[in-house]
Amino acid sequence: MKHDTHASESEDAPLLETERLTRLVDGTAVVDTVSVTVSRGEVLAVVGPSGAGKSSFLRLLNRLDEPSSGSVYVEGVDYRELSPRTLRQRIGLVPQQPSLVPGTVWENVVRGPTLRDEPVPEERTRELLERLDIADYEAKDVGDLSGGEAQRVALTRTLVNDPDAFLLDEPTSNLDAGTEAYVEALIREVVADFGIACVIVTHDPDQARRLADRVLSLEDGAVSDLGPAREVLSP
Template sequence: MNIIKINGLEKKLDGKEILKGINLEVNKGTIIGIVGPSGSGKSTLLRCINRLIESDRGSIIFNKKNIRDIFPTELRRKIVMVHQESVMFPGSVYNNVSYGASLIADVKKSHILKCIKDAGLTEDFLDTDASKLSGGEKKRVALARALALDPSILLLDEPTSGVDPKKVQTVEKNIIDFSKNRKLTVLWVTHNIDQAMRVSSCIANLKDGVIREVCKTKDFKWEGAY
């Protein structure tokens, strides 16, 4: 059963047509890799899905409800995005990861610690000043912060860019396990086709604002995809 259904989605930015009639259905608990060249509209698509920007035409249905009928802050607790550039709040890693989740529920430290570990960090980071972290470490804190909200859908925009190469596959495995254990749906934008092949059960190829192909990962032919 699909958790999200996108019909005829269009978006212009600064007068330029970025999305040109996107159609996509994603089933609950699926990890879908969204690949395509730079400027193809991948990040714009994610930002439309959780209403960081509004589409010009078309519809996005989440759990059988049009997202325009869901208050944005409520929607963003269920559809959480991890951006390419990770912004840290003042304070410790623990405060950063627990911040959003603590606004909507009592949060146990064990839950925050698990999310930090799932993002590829260790308990040693809990009291570290988040502003002092490296770019890759900040990316993992942002991922942990998203996981702590226990979302229905996770939108990942190049989630391992800047991450220590030795940690990348650990982060990938943890997200895959998290998706399986919690039936978490993941839309994973990456320029790295090899990564998309590793993490996803299906792949959507986005080029020039149009989804050219959606298929099972095993059927994806990456030669000439771009």
């Protein structure tokens, strides 16, 4: 799967960049002046205690929530210049609960182009289903899937949109250890092979060590540490 080159954007710019990104709720900063970059092929893990603002930060990255100040840049372009539909196609979010719609696996994974009234990329979709080891599940009802299968369907649904980055909110929190390891391996493969950026929120420092190139640690919405995973998460 190849990504289109956005000619108007700087090739030298990071895929994602936040600049003093802030969100206030009832006067309290749930995300407080966070500045960070994420490049293609990189995994950034966002860690911190409960209530630190991890999921709030993730939702700001594709404008599911609106920043109070600061901004996000996609390859050097302020994301307010992109339509929400284009932004969410390029920066896909996989929520903690897969949020599949009633129907078959196929209907779910092609939901993006279907909603946009675009042709379904059938060949690429089947390649992705094969890659994520759910090729035999096209006609299966999503109500009959295991947790790991549902998570792979959600990942496929996002990848069908040919994103530049994807955002993962606790993607393995409801999976057993074996399935967790399998999904983690898929995430690393997809990021490396497709050259996309990944931001993952996790409560598990060990998962962050396994997956992340760099770690952003939040506390009360603000950056408490940022750097290579081996340094930020050192014992």
